[in-house]
Amino acid sequence: MSEYLIRFLLGGLFVSLFSIIGDIVRPKSFAGLFGAAPSVALATLGIAWAEHGASYVGVQATAMIWGAIALACYSIVVCQLLMRAQLGALAATLVAMPVWLLVAFEFHAVAG
Amino acid sequence: MQIGLSTSPLANSRWYEYVIRFVLGGAVTVFTGMISSEFGASIGGLFLALPAIFCASATLIERHEIRRKRDAGGEGARRGRGAAALDATGAALGSVAMVAFAIVLLVTTSWGAAAAFACASLAWVVIAVAMWVLRWIVKRGIRRARARR
Numbered sequence: 001m002s003e004y005l006i007r008f009l010l011g012g013l014f015v016s017l018f019s020i021i022g023d024i025v026r027p028k029s030f031a032g033l034f035g036a037a038p039s040v041a042l043a044t045l046g047i048a049w050a051e052h053g054a055s056y057v058g059v060q061a062t063a064m065i066w067g068a069i070a071l072a073c074y075s076i077v078v079c080q081l082l083m084r085a086q087l088g089a090l091a092a093t094l095v096a097m098p099v100w101l102l103v104a105f106e107f108h109a110v111a112g
Numbered sequence: 113m114q115i116g117l118s119t120s121p122l123a124n125s126r127w128y129e130y131v132i133r134f135v136l137g138g139a140v141t142v143f144t145g146m147i148s149s150e151f152g153a154s155i156g157g158l159f160l161a162l163p164a165i166f167c168a169s170a171t172l173i174e175r176h177e178i179r180r181k182r183d184a185g186g187e188g189a190r191r192g193r194g195a196a197a198l199d200a201t202g203a204a205l206g207s208v209a210m211v212a213f214a215i216v217l218l219v220t221t222s223w224g225a226a227a228a229f230a231c232a233s234l235a236w237v238v239i240a241v242a243m244w245v246l247r248w249i250v251k252r253g254i255r256r257a258r259a260r261r
Contacts, residue, residue, distance in 0.1 A: 008139070011137045011140060011141020012141070013137075014141075015136065016134045016137060020122070023121045023125065024119055025116070027115070029244065031202060033240045033243075033244060034206065035170070036209070036210055038160070038213045038232075039137065040140050040160055041161070041210075042233070044144050045229075046225070048153070055221075056153050057221055058221050060148070060160065061157065061218040062157065062218060063153070063155065064158070064210070065215060067157065068208075068210035068213075068214060071162075071207040075166070075200045078200040082193045083194070088189075088192075088193070090170075092170075104161075105158070
């Protein structure tokens with residue numbers, strides 16, 4: 001239970017920190033970089049390293065590569081849905097979610 | 113190209129927006145840990161790049177812009193979508209940097225935790241900024257070519 005509490009606090013802290021940085025930097029496209037900052041990864045991998053060691057973190061980092069490629073595809077689709085389909089931000093980000101799942105799991109299945 | 117800082121968005125944000133981000137960030141981190149415990153490190157690793165937080169941040173950005181435009185007497189929906197789209201463009205570039213983060217972390221695990229995280233974080237910053245500058249140069253080139261025509 002305490003492990004999940006630490007995860008929650010660390011994750012919340014890192015995400016909030018990167019969000020605040022994203023809020024204060026300009027222009028907006030530059031601030032958007034912080035929307036894909038490795039905030040969850042820093043918290044999760046830090047705990048994983050302490051608990052399971054470097055090899056476990058290596059496995060997670062390998063899979064993270066595929067997740068990040070999927071995030072790039074997802075972000076491009078969201079951008080298109082906002083500008084071309086004229087969906088609102090919440091709708092666009094939710095509608096595009098299957099893209100992330102599909103690309104991430106497809107890469108994971110093919111590349112391991 | 114001017115990268116700058118402005119603290120005014122912090123003053124315009126509502127307190128609950130910070131709470132939402134904190135809770136969502138914490139929840140996603142717990143969720144990722146649970147996925148790793150249940151399905152293994154490899155599947156859990158995929159979820160380190162889950163765009164759950166992006167959903168919230170894009171929605172908040174859109175709302176800020178709509179609110180700002182309405183305060184000035186306009187409609188704001190289009191402006192809000194444009195701001196969220198710009199954020200998504202930045203996130204796409206940041207994702208490429210996230211790939212670099214993961215690769216550098218993978219390569220440097222033998223150096224110890226502190227060195228590996230420091231190198232990976234530095235790689236993220238360098239690649240993210242480089243990608244953004246590259247995009248700016250390409251856009252400027254396109255704009256100039258169009259103007260010449």
